Amino acid sequence: MKSQQPYQIYLEPGELARAAARRWVELARESIRARNSFHVALAGGSTPKPVYQLLQQEELEWDKIHLYWGDERDVPADHPESNYLMVKEALIDHVPIPNDNVHPIRVEADIEKSVEEYRRVLERVHRSPDGFPCFDLVMLGMGDDGHIASLFPDSSALTVANTPAVSVYVEKLNSWRVTLTYPVLNAARNLMLLVSGESKAPVVAQVLGGDGDERYPVQKLAPQGRVEWYLDQAAASQLPEAL
Numbered sequence: 467m468k469s470q471q472p473y474q475i476y477l478e479p480g481e482l483a484r485a486a487a488r489r490w491v492e493l494a495r496e497s498i499r500a501r502n503s504f505h506v507a508l509a510g511g512s513t514p515k516p517v518y519q520l521l522q523q524e525e526l527e528w529d530k531i532h533l534y535w536g537d538e539r540d541v542p543a544d545h546p547e548s549n550y551l552m553v554k555e556a557l558i559d560h561v562p563i564p565n566d567n568v569h570p571i572r573v574e575a576d577i578e579k580s581v582e583e584y585r586r587v588l589e590r591v592h593r594s595p596d597g598f599p600c601f602d603l604v605m606l607g608m609g610d611d612g613h614i615a616s617l618f619p620d621s622s623a624l625t626v627a628n629t630p631a632v633s634v635y636v637e638k639l640n641s642w643r644v645t646l647t648y649p650v651l652n653a654a655r656n657l658m659l660l661v662s663g664e665s666k667a668p669v670v671a672q673v674l675g676g677d678g679d680e681r682y683p684v685q686k687l688a689p690q691g692r693v694e695w696y697l698d699q700a701a702a703s704q705l706p707e708a709l
């Protein structure tokens with residue numbers, strides 16, 4: 467990914483969340499006007515949670531909004547680490563979205579079955595010209611090792627280019643994940659990257675202000691659509707202009 471990416475810096479995580487929620491609403495309305503639906507792949511983790519909570523209060527055509535997940539951990543749907551559960555509690559339980567519009571990655575004892583099922587689910591999403599699901603919006607968080615979705619450094623998933631979703635063993639976490647692959651992230655009409663906290667500052671500085679050297683999974687993105695970075699001041703604190 468080129469280091470010249472548009473980004474906004476917000477004073478604190480609450481401000482970041484409010485800006486991201488406003489943009490989410492704008493994109494949902496724009497997409498419903500243009501295509502009568504809004505297909506969005508959600509990020510898990512902690513950063514987007516307040517965004518989902520803010521969306522509870524929005525007057526949206528929820529019956530035209532379809533929720534998917536960018537990645538999932540190898541845990542049941544009622545486990546505290548489940549990305550699905552986080553979104554359910556923060557958003558889904560509070561808005562009139564039909565059940566049929568909620569498309570989680572269902573984690574089975576056999577993770578390959580989860581992946582196969584999720585690939586079938588993804589067939590509902592419009593196609594990009596090269597045949598991959600083309601989301602109206604993909605939301606991404608970023609780990610302090612530069613991972614996005616569950617595309618971790620040195621992982622076999624980083625080179626997958628022939629399928630929209632894979633299972634991947636994450637050595638440092640000693641666990642399996644299911645993740646969307648780069649071709650899907652790249653095909654999205656809009657990508658929002660939400661990054662908060664000081665621990666992510668070195669990666670942010672390398673990706674957005676660095677020498678172009680590709681060290682992190684986030685740098686392997688080659689987005690075809692719009693990209694927007696939402697940073698809080700802590701995450702942006704090592705960018706050249708902040709020093």
Ligand SMILES: O=C1O[C@H](COP(=O)(O)O)[C@@H](O)[C@H](O)[C@H]1O
Binds near residue numbers: 510514538606608
């Ligand atoms: O493990 C994960 O981490 C990333 C980043 O999460 P954050 O808590 O640092 O915001 C997240 O985007 C991903 O969906 C999740 O599974």
